[in-house]
Amino acid sequence: MADVSGGERDLAGELKNMLGRLEALVKEASAGGSIPREKVEEAIRIIGDLKDIAGELEESKARLEVEELREVGNLIKTLGSTARELITPLIDKLMEALDGKRLGENVSTLYRSLKESGMPDQLVESIVREYVGKALSLANIGDVLSRVLAGFGKPPSMVKKEEEKEK
Known part of the structure; x- marks a missing residue:
């Protein structure tokens, strides 16, 4: 599945969606008694692990976005300081004149x-x-x-x- 709005895949969202479907299937199968109980418990543990991974992916994505914004902010700040350092003396000379x-x-x-x-x-x-x-x-x-x-x-x-x- 691709995220149509942004053009990038939402892996965490896809993972959560698949996990939800898997969890529903496992619960349905275990209710019918066709899967041994230990296999159902193992599948549920795996689902829990996958949910943890999905959560970590979301947190990681958020941290990356914050870091990218921080880098852009630092770049703008540096450009502003550099421009000010270069142009301020010129303006001072102009104003002095x-x-x-x-x-x-x-x-x-x-x-x-x-x-x-x-x-x-x-x-x-x-x-x-x-x-x-x-x-x-x-x-x-x-x-x-x-x-x-x-x-x-x-x-x-x-x-x-x-x-x-x-x-």
Whole structure:
């Protein structure tokens, strides 16, 4: 018999099913008196042993599933830590470059350089506005990446709770 839903055979289930049928047959035969009593008792002992084996198979299957889930969880945790270790320094550098004080200094330096080069005021203003706009959009990207990385490797429910606390 094959388990149609999962594609794998449910050996423990099949074993239990066969044992149940065997047990019913043995009881039926012993009630009719056609099998010697010692043979019936031996068959019942064998059935008991087979039931124990079926139980052990179920326990073993459950342990394997738990172990597989544990391995997947450890892999995700490792990937999260590795990604965080690789990307966090990059984000830190990005955020450092976009620090408000440093951004102000950079804008001021850019403005002075453009003015000193003799560019028209309108062009200088346009270039400075574009520079500030791009710098601020990079800051937003850095903030989003920081939040994503902070939650990487954590269960979604934990990330959701942390986001709710921030609000």
